[in-house]
Amino acid sequence: MKFLCVDCDKQMAFEERQLPGDGTLAATFKCPTCGRVVAMLTNPMETQLVSSLGVEIGGRTVPEQPFETVRKMVSTGREDAFEEGTGDGGRGKGTPAWSMDAEARLARVPNFVRGMVKRIYADYARERGIAEITPAVMDMARAELGLEGM
Numbered sequence: 001m002k003f004l005c006v007d008c009d010k011q012m013a014f015e016e017r018q019l020p021g022d023g024t025l026a027a028t029f030k031c032p033t034c035g036r037v038v039a040m041l042t043n044p045m046e047t048q049l050v051s052s053l054g055v056e057i058g059g060r061t062v063p064e065q066p067f068e069t070v071r072k073m074v075s076t077g078r079e080d081a082f083e084e085g086t087g088d089g090g091r092g093k094g095t096p097a098w099s100m101d102a103e104a105r106l107a108r109v110p111n112f113v114r115g116m117v118k119r120i121y122a123d124y125a126r127e128r129g130i131a132e133i134t135p136a137v138m139d140m141a142r143a144e145l146g147l148e149g150m
């Protein structure tokens, strides 16, 4: 997969893979000109993200789809680009609350992927009608979404 730095019009280079500590896997890409770094999480919830970029994973090319939030994240590298809720499509209502324990656990996730990780758990909770995200909910989400062992 490839990312283009919009400001420099340069292809970003694959930099490293990281395990943020909550079981998700992140790959980071860096612009060789300005040093801007973007990160991408690989897990089932992000299939839509991968689709929107038209990249090839596991030998399968997925069709390109419009997904404005992702383009925004990729072009700005902002950690909170996923928290604005524009791509929700109205499939759920209300935003789940975070317990103090869950917030503390989230705080251990590196900055550059925290917004995406938070969004994954929030989507999971919303889809199941869970009003408050606790460490137990996070464990359940990880197990159910297959985020462990990646």
Ligand SMILES: [Zn+2]
Pocket (backbone or CB within 6 Å): 005, 006, 007, 008, 009, 010, 031, 032, 033, 034, 035, 036
């Ligand atoms: Zn650049």
